[in-house]
Amino acid sequence: MNKIIKRKELNPTVTLLEIEAPFIAKKAEPGQFIIVRSHADGERLPLTIAGYDREKGTVTSIFQIVGEGTMRLNTLMEGDYVNDFVGPLGNKTETEGLKKVAVVGGGVGCAIAYPVAKKLHDEGCEVHSIIGFRNKDLVILEDEFKACSDVCKLMSDDGSAGEKGLVTNALQALIDAGNTYDEVITIGPLIMMKFVVAVTKKYNIKTVVSMNPVMIDGTGMCGGCRLTVGGKTKFACVDGPDFDGFEVDFDEAMARGRQFADFEKRKREEFCNLMTKEVK
Secondary structure, eight states: OEEEEEEEEEETTEEEEEEEOHHHHHHOOTTOEEEEESSTTOOOEEEEOOEEETTTTEEEEEEEOOSHHHHHHTTOOTTOEESEEEEEESOOOOOTTOOEEEEEEEGGGHHHHHHHHHHHHHTTOEEEEEEEESSGGGOOSHHHHHHTOSEEEEEESSSSSSEESOHHHHHHHHHHTTOOOSEEEEESOHHHHHHHHHHHHTTTOOEEEEOOOOOSSSSSSSOTTEEEETTEEEEHHHHOSEEETTTBOHHHHHHHHTTTHHHHHHHHHHHHHHHHHHHO
């Protein structure tokens, strides 16, 4: 079991947990993930590694409260313990040798994009960050991105934070201004990454996407996280989560992601009803 050292609500639907896990902290790298179970009978939840402190021996994860599993995880407070905390899993994001990169994050995907941007910055890379949210109430990690970016563009759908528009609008504007990038790294909703790739493909700018399909064991045995990449079947947990965005079949990935929407909704409602009864 692993102790929760810090808990912080970043917005009404996103929570940060810093968890004591010294062995994972020694090996963790940006782009990797862990699998956590909040309780002994809990769901296995793949969560990004949003940060780590090798000296303290802690790993930070940021998650969005979506279904029963994340709702149960969100009931834990500082000083509580998660039942399982396994990792680091997946492959790190490759940053070596890059001189100028645009990092594009959307929503809670910014939790994955931030440690990548920070590592690039620490390695001397020129970092242009673009982060997008639906509105100002959902913005996370703005100050952190600004601290590690040479250029930081904050976008919101309704214009209540930063500039009004989509992350693709900001990316297109930066390209039109004459910026040339060794690589674009984008992390967020599938539909967002699909359209980021549509922009970069016009200029043949290498684009890396971080995929987050349904995942169970995280070791490549269950096959639940399969994707089609370059016409071949890949597993996000062991082959990724980073892939060449030009080769990902986004339409298939989005269709598979919707398969469990009704089940997730039902389990969420059941858990809400249970919690309401317990409060009464």
